[in-house]
Amino acid sequence: MNLKDLMKDYFLDLDAAGKDPHQKIAWCTSAGPAEILRAFGFKVYFPENHGAMLGATRTCMDTIPTANAYGYSPDICSYLTCDIGAHLKGFTPLTRAYGIQAPPKPDVLVYNTNQCKEVMHWFEFYAREFKAPVFGIHSPNLLPEIADSHIDTVYRQFKALIAMLEGICNKKLDLDNLKKTVKLSWEASGLWSEVLSHLKHKPSPLNFFDTTVLMGPIVMLRGTEQAKEFYSFLNLAVQEMIASETSSIPNEKKRIYWDGMPVWGRLKFMAELFKKNHTCIVASTYCNSWIYKDHDAADPLLSMAKNYLDIFINRNDAFKEKYIFDTVKDFAADGVIFHDSKTCPHNTNSQFNMPNRLREKGLPSLVINGDLCDLRCFSDEQSTTAIEAFLETL
Amino acid sequence: MDVLIQKYFWGIDCGSSEIKVVVCDASGNIIDKRKQPTLFPLLDHVVRALKTDDDKPSPFDSSGSLKEGHIITASGYGRHHIDFASHKLTEIKAHFMGVKKHLGLKKPYTIIDIGGQDSKVITIKENNIHHFEINRKCAAGTGAFIEALAHRLKLKLNNLTTIAEKHDKEMTLNSFCTVFAEQEVIKILMSGEKVENLIHALYKSVVKRVLEMTAITTDTIVFSGGVIAYHTGLVNLFKEQLKDKEFFTVPETQYCGAYGAALYGIEENPCSPNE
Ligand code: SF4
Numbered sequence: 118m119n120l121k122d123l124m125k126d127y128f129l130d131l132d133a134a135g136k137d138p139h140q141k142i143a144w145c146t147s148a149g150p151a152e153i154l155r156a157f158g159f160k161v162y163f164p165e166n167h168g169a170m171l172g173a174t175r176t177c178m179d180t181i182p183t184a185n186a187y188g189y190s191p192d193i194c195s196y197l198t199c200d201i202g203a204h205l206k207g208f209t210p211l212t213r214a215y216g217i218q219a220p221p222k223p224d225v226l227v228y229n230t231n232q233c234k235e236v237m238h239w240f241e242f243y244a245r246e247f248k249a250p251v252f253g254i255h256s257p258n259l260l261p262e263i264a265d266s267h268i269d270t271v272y273r274q275f276k277a278l279i280a281m282l283e284g285i286c287n288k289k290l291d292l293d294n295l296k297k298t299v300k301l302s303w304e305a306s307g308l309w310s311e312v313l314s315h316l317k318h319k320p321s322p323l324n325f326f327d328t329t330v331l332m333g334p335i336v337m338l339r340g341t342e343q344a345k346e347f348y349s350f351l352n353l354a355v356q357e358m359i360a361s362e363t364s365s366i367p368n369e370k371k372r373i374y375w376d377g378m379p380v381w382g383r384l385k386f387m388a389e390l391f392k393k394n395h396t397c398i399v400a401s402t403y404c405n406s407w408i409y410k411d412h413d414a415a416d417p418l419l420s421m422a423k424n425y426l427d428i429f430i431n432r433n434d435a436f437k438e439k440y441i442f443d444t445v446k447d448f449a450a451d452g453v454i455f456h457d458s459k460t461c462p463h464n465t466n467s468q469f470n471m472p473n474r475l476r477e478k479g480l481p482s483l484v485i486n487g488d489l490c491d492l493r494c495f496s497d498e499q500s501t502t503a504i505e506a507f508l509e510t511l
Numbered sequence: 512m513d514v515l516i517q518k519y520f521w522g523i524d525c526g527s528s529e530i531k532v533v534v535c536d537a538s539g540n541i542i543d544k545r546k547q548p549t550l551f552p553l554l555d556h557v558v559r560a561l562k563t564d565d566d567k568p569s570p571f572d573s574s575g576s577l578k579e580g581h582i583i584t585a586s587g588y589g590r591h592h593i594d595f596a597s598h599k600l601t602e603i604k605a606h607f608m609g610v611k612k613h614l615g616l617k618k619p620y621t622i623i624d625i626g627g628q629d630s631k632v633i634t635i636k637e638n639n640i641h642h643f644e645i646n647r648k649c650a651a652g653t654g655a656f657i658e659a660l661a662h663r664l665k666l667k668l669n670n671l672t673t674i675a676e677k678h679d680k681e682m683t684l685n686s687f688c689t690v691f692a693e694q695e696v697i698k699i700l701m702s703g704e705k706v707e708n709l710i711h712a713l714y715k716s717v718v719k720r721v722l723e724m725t726a727i728t729t730d731t732i733v734f735s736g737g738v739i740a741y742h743t744g745l746v747n748l749f750k751e752q753l754k755d756k757e758f759f760t761v762p763e764t765q766y767c768g769a770y771g772a773a774l775y776g777i778e779e780n781p782c783s784p785n786e
Pocket residue numbers: 165194195196197232233234235236460461462463464489
């Protein structure tokens with residue numbers, strides 16, 4: 118199964134749905150309750166993916182200033198600013214990629230603050246723009262552990278969301294549908310997790326720059342048959358790569374853990390930089406973020422409530438530090454590179470001294486400055502020197 | 512029997528303001544050194560720095576081809592553009608190698624390398640790079656910051672230390688960003704402040720920014736990099752800030768990176784016993 122075609126079908130289907138008055142569209146955050154929306158039959162669109170597309174195509178550099186001029190600070194999430202700027206300019210990279218004129222208009226917007234509060238401001242902007250209802254799941258944040266009371270808070274909000282969606286769709290939630298989507302989500306994420314675990318192999322068959330692209334379906338199509346099929350296919354393909362000793366990086370010499378967001382606009386540049394230095398990024402916080410191992414069709418809402426609280430970004434520093442340390446060992450990485458992403462402090466873990474704490478535990482760590490989209494915050498030269506000097510020390 | 516070929520090891524430190532070149536013999540003895548402003552097209556100026564009109568060694572023959580026995584190693588921001596270099600390494604490792612050879616310190620030490628475009632604080636432990644920090648994206652704490660303000664005040668760069676020595680008052684520049692610092696400087700001068708006090712404050716601000724980059728965890732500090740060569744006044748300010756530390760400055764600080772690059776070339780090309 119071809120990823121390109123899968124994504125194309127997804128966007129064309131969304132576009133068609135947007136033009137069909139009988140089809141409802143929901144906008145959702147990347148770690149939002151997509152399964153509930155799909156169970157109602159919504160077509161689900163993810164603005165963060167749009168932000169990543171704007172970033173990867175570097176068209177964000179035209180749209181971020183538009184949002185800045187409109188009143189959204191250059192210091193806040195550049196997914197938000199580039200996406201809102203694109204909307205204000207009437208621009209979308211979907212046109213060039215798929216001939217789509219604009220993202221589909223939402224009938225409802227659903228966000229979850231388990232990743233950050235920015236999504237609330239972002240979705241509220243669109244709620245005003247489209248005069249559409251918006252629902253926020255306000256999650257307890259940065260948890261040392263997931264207590265029953267936390268799960269209960271989210272569970273009750275899911276119930277309230279369901280009541281609201283029943284009003285919008287004028288039908289009751291079909292529990293079997295929900296169980297089915299939760300099961301599909303769990304299966305796809307299990308397969309994705311297996312794919313990622315194959316990067317433990319030496320030499321690694323894939324690297325971070327492959328997996329940031331391959332993760333598209335687990336974000337945008339989780340809860341569908343297509344996502345499950347894609348990852349079963351991918352899993353087999355990667356196993357074959359391992360059997361034939363296919364190495365993602367020719368002559369792999371060093372292995373790295375990447376923490377934080379990708380620098381979308383410099384993905385190719387970075388991929389080449391690491392390749393040239395015979396270094397494979399074998400594990401990352403980012404790609405591992407969509408593994409919902411505890412989704413349980415037998416108890417869909419409660420298990421979702423737990424899993425969406427349990428995501429890495431929503432855990433406290435002690436948890437994150439241990440997670441990174443253990444994963445580094447598990448993947449036999451030689452060191453950690455932290456991307457200090459200027460406009461996403463939430464997905465940046467270097468700002469509260471974690472690199473020093475890891476160094477003290479004997480784990481070489483480097484911090485590079487940059488941003489997920491805003492290339493004004495990134496320097497090719499400085500990053501190259503820092504990364505190459507770091508690799509020289511390993 | 513193998514023919515004995517004299518080997519020359521060339522180190523180029525292609526920095527943002529100057530291209531520095533050092534050539535050594537196989538034992539790391541410096542044969543010659545030279546520099547050239549970083550101008551463009553870059554390669555033409557790198558070649559110009561390697562060639563000389565006099566009888567000093569050059570790695571190129573009259574047709575412009577690389578001569579046998581000449582090994583070139585490139586470092587600095589421009590290293591990736593020097594395609595005829597056999598080896599490339601970052602200026603961080605190059606400075607470390609230069610310092611290591613110059614001083615031969617066995618104890619842990621910290622190299623403070625203030626460059627034209629960035630500054631580095633490199634911690635050396637067990638004779639290896641243990642950790643390093645490069646200043647963030649902005650020019651604060653680098654030569655560029657000093658240059659921008661000197662340019663604005665129409666002062667010659669190599670006069671600044673002498674000017675700063677004449678200060679009679681302690682002042683502080685608060686701004687991190689060069690543009691804001693310029694505004695701050697203008698405001699201070701408008702209020703009638705002496706330029707000597709201002710330059711002293713400018714040096715202090717560079718020292719402060721460098722020390723903010725990372726905690727200095729060793730008892731010994733080594734200065735390297737081009738900026739120290741022009742602004743010796745910075746060294747005294749570091750000494751004032753880092754009391755109880757022991758200080759070294761490598762000879763001809765601006766060539767330390769190029770020298771380290773040449774040494775790296777030697778390390779990568781161990782000579783056979785008959786050479
Ligand atoms: S987690 Fe970061 S990148 Fe993602 S929406 Fe929030 S602020 Fe933006």
